[in-house]
Amino acid sequence: MGKFIRGFGYAFSGLGYAFKSQLNFKVHLLTAILVSIAGCWFKLSIAEWLWIIAAIGMVLMAELLNTAIEILVDLVSPEIHPKAKIIKDVAAAAVLVTAITAAIIGLIIFIPKILNYAS
Known part of the structure; x- marks a missing residue:
């Protein structure tokens, strides 16, 4: 149990x-x-919150994984190497794709509410 904690x-x-x-x-x-x-x-609504929470979780998780990958690449390849750059760029692209997806989810949920509120 101690290990778990x-x-x-x-x-x-x-x-x-x-x-x-x-x-x-x-x-x-x-x-x-x-x-x-x-x-x-x-x-x-509960369904909208589920989408928002999932999107937030995915973006934060992608950012954490990107950070871990960057640190690992720096550890195993402290000198500049073309493949190390590709690894870092692809990890950053994963964050970008996740953030764009989250933004689209947010727009789908919030734009109708904003338009309804404005009218």
């Missing part, structure tokens, strides 16, 4: 590292907070 400590340590060292993680987290506030303001 320590695992949470390691995970929170990883979150802390990402928050302290990764600007993009902070931007995604701030965006998640703003979207959550908007969700409360517009009184999202």
Whole structure:
């Protein structure tokens, strides 16, 4: 049981590292907070909240994996190498695709609410 509990400590340590060292993680987290506030303001349905929570989770997870991959690549290939660059670029592209997908989900949910609110 102790190992299980320590695992949470390691995970929170990883979150802390990402928050302290990764600007993009902070931007995604701030965006998640703003979207959550908007969700409360517009009184999202349970189904809409599920989509928003899934999108937020995917973006934060992608950013964390990207950070881990970048650190691992730097560890195993401290010198500049073309394949190391490709690995980092593809990992960053995964974050981009995830963030674009999340933005589309957000637009599908929020645009009708904003238009309805404005009229």
